[in-house]
Amino acid sequence: MNTHSRAALLSLQALLLISPQGALRADDAAQTIASAMPGTPIKSTLPTVIDGLYEVVAGDNVLYVDSTGRYLVIGSIYDLKEDKDLSAARRAQVSQTGETSGAPRPSSVIDAVPLEAAITVGTGDRSLTVITDPGCAWCRRLWLESLNSLSGVRVHHLLLSRTPESLGILCAKDPGAALGRAFEVSATTAKTPVPSARCRSDAEEKIARVARFAERIGAVGTPVLIRDDGVIHAGFLGRDALMDWLGGDTDAS
Incomplete structure (x- = not known):
């Protein structure tokens, strides 16, 4: 990860840790990430199938923020029981519906x-x-x-x-x-x-x-x-x- 990304993630962590009651609400996640990463367009924020984990569509990426505000997760959520990559399916849905319209074509x-x-x-x-x-x-x-x-x-x-x-x-x-x-x-x-x-x-x-x-x-x-x-x-x-x-x-x- 480059220096710019590390700085952005550290800023993000600092912002999340001062959220009220130490918990991040779904409707606060987009604003929080936008403040930490001003160059990244934020399109949507939704709860995931995992309690306390929120999905953030940022640019052309699907990212996750936990409810404590401490962690930003980059990667996939995999359902072992169903043997399915939930994040890959979500990314495909986001791409098809044009949800990342704020991102580059x-x-x-x-x-x-x-x-x-x-x-x-x-x-x-x-x-x-x-x-x-x-x-x-x-x-x-x-x-x-x-x-x-x-x-x-x-x-x-x-x-x-x-x-x-x-x-x-x-x-x-x-x-x-x-x-x-x-x-x-x-x-x-x-x-x-x-x-x-x-x-x-x-x-x-x-x-x-x-x-x-x-x-x-x-x-x-x-x-x-x-x-x-x-x-x-x-x-x-x-x-x-x-x-x-x-x-x-x-x-x-």
């Missing part, structure tokens, strides 16, 4: 993707853009469980964190291989080259472009997936769910 999202800053892995007619962070556990899981099993898809990885590991990956002779090693071994133990001053500057500019893009589309946290039609999914997707989301016609190894 899918076509404008695709046009704005900073491909010159991407690490592209794979080949194929389909493409997928992933805003990621080599130090993010869910990004690592996405790579290991989902992305590695796809074929026929070009995946554009956009690194969001300005860490030594990210800079080293961008400056590696083979950035795609370096990114894979970081996820497979873990970013903190994978050996990445120490970038030269010139390459470090170029890598920092690439990460800055990714940060501007993420802010523009209202992306909060990592991973964030962007389909080739501009539709956005925030959070982890397992292999089968990812294949379904991409259209169900990708190959899996």
Whole structure:
């Protein structure tokens, strides 16, 4: 998660903790998040199936805030009994009904993707853009469980964190291989080259472009997936769910 996002989330937590009686009401959630993240359009706020957890449609993302006001949850609610990703279904509903009309249009999202800053892995007619962070556990899981099993898809990885590991990956002779090693071994133990001053500057500019893009589309946290039609999914997707989301016609190894 980049510095801007961390600052926003810390501000959000501070605002939530001073809510009356330490509890957040559903009708206060949108205003609270809007105050903490002024650049993110808030469309709706609703209670969820979990007592005390509220859904907030922010930009093109479905996020959750707990009733104590302490936690912002980025990811999916999964019903184990029904074997169903409730958040994925809700995101699809939000997209179809135009509930995220305050967010950028899918076509404008695709046009704005900073491909010159991407690490592209794979080949194929389909493409997928992933805003990621080599130090993010869910990004690592996405790579290991989902992305590695796809074929026929070009995946554009956009690194969001300005860490030594990210800079080293961008400056590696083979950035795609370096990114894979970081996820497979873990970013903190994978050996990445120490970038030269010139390459470090170029890598920092690439990460800055990714940060501007993420802010523009209202992306909060990592991973964030962007389909080739501009539709956005925030959070982890397992292999089968990812294949379904991409259209169900990708190959899996």
